[in-house]
Amino acid sequence: MEWDAVVFDADPADTVRRCGGHPGWLPFASGQDGNFRAVDTAPARKGRPGQVIQMGRDYDHSPEYVADSVTSLLGHYLELLEEGAYEVQDGTIRMREPDRGFDRGIAVGEIPAEIPPTLQDITINTLSLGVDLTPLTVAPNLRRLQLHNGATTNLAAVRTVPIEALHVTLDGNDLSPLVDHRHLAALNLGTTAATDLAPLRTVPNLRCLDLSRADVTDLAVLADLSGLRYLALTAQQWSVLLDKGNTPPNLAAVRLAGFDLSFDDALSWSARLGRSSGDTFRISSVPGPSDNCAHHALANISKRRSRSEVS
Template structure:
């Protein structure tokens, strides 16, 4: 929904909010009675944070319905009211350039259209000597599954070919052998839960229907910029799986029943095999774990053998520092992402980071920098996260790095969301990106009893 359409939405009608505002007044009367007192909340299409004893109620759902109807992802509101019941409601609606953040403040600001963090742009390294595992045996796999699932309905060659065309990649022979035995369509089980369970036990996973197969590229692994930018791709010479967020050679074909994806890996690590089975965890933002050297091994319950070589310790590509000493210890040519905390430490100078060739992400909590202007010398940054004061200092000094792809304002939970939105809009304006919509809705709740 663009800015013009947002302004036409009934989200800006006082009547949309009035029942909720009356309830907020009744439960937050003391807070609103204080000079400058405000009530702050946020509502999205799937969740909300409002200062009410009973969070789930029809007054909140009325606003949710408007968001869904008008295609608005979220709205942050700031309610002000005088003693006579005259009410000002400030509304903040993020644009497509703004990710949802925690609390009431915006998340990352995507300064370049469709920009992705470096780990999400990383493609697999070539492994010229990679071959299928000796255990890969499509014929044995097919016989085994037929014995376990007598009478199963298999996919036709035309159906398999159609999936290959859709994915623009040939399916490995083992995967085709599996689907020739069972097409894994839920309709074939006619709602029989036990039949579905037997099927999963037979194939050792919750197999997708053919139409459910997809390429697990990095873009399918959604991760907000503030987290993705602080990751790094690590693939050791002894690794079986490349430490990527996703790959054009990862064919996701199943679920493990706990939300993790199983994929056939056609772009293995230096010590892996083409066609190995990997697990992509929903609890991790990057990387995958080897499950079996082949699909045949998975079906026959053969665990993968461990690599014999230990991985030597190397300087961390991502690090955390809380004072000058730990910052200097983290600084090395391979450092890619650094987070500065404030656990009672003194503010630090960024001098040790200047000139580091791979440093691309910096997240500094409020009050951790001696001089925010030093950031201008970190010319390779693509992601920067700072407190409001630090951003204001950079903006005033015209020192915002021009190579940024994304940025974030790291404000405390109690910080004024209107001020944070204004600062975010200054940053978005530097890149000509759509800004957070800020509007004021006014109405009169009257001076009647403070109950809805």
């Protein structure tokens, strides 16, 4: 899973634990595609022991509630068979079931006038520099917000929703709305002005941070973020941080971000972090339409037992 991954809630809410896997999930049926139906013996607060869920390769971001028991599931299938709501393909019976219409996530150009109450994930692609995030305060279950290309002048709306992963460009320098935000775990921050990172000291569960698009006044603040496990910075930012010895104490994975980086640049940076280059390897591939060739070629250069990563 990616560094800023979020596991979303199932529908109905709070029936299945928000995790990618659990010892109490007991698979009993396979789709032959890496996905499974499982009996859930460790449900969430509003779930029922023995309920049936969907889990597996395509459900890392959210296990799916299926039925309250295996008996109910089999009864439902029998009803579909009796109604003729099925088709046979290559000797396999496929049930025809209606779309549940669960709006967990949306991608939009502008924030819509009506926000579905089930919304947990929104990606906004806009060129606007003054995006007003206030309409999102009516989304009580919003877990991830990604604002691409555009910028917002105020993060106040973020205070009132349980966002865990935030990708945003701030047109300004005020991070104070993030003070004491107990849900925020991953922040990808861009700024248009030099910004004080001090408010991040109060974010208790911040684990992952990407500042490669941000102009910050004092990187020394990062030394106080003892819970930080992942950090992405530009070469210049890393140089400032390492020169002053202000590296966060408990990092598990790091990234060298930016364009026009050479392989030697990456090796030198890795060495400054105390990583040996003896078992370094390079992976490159043909970039996609949106990839920068130099940046893409540096992905996963160094992957050691310490899980250090250069990209």
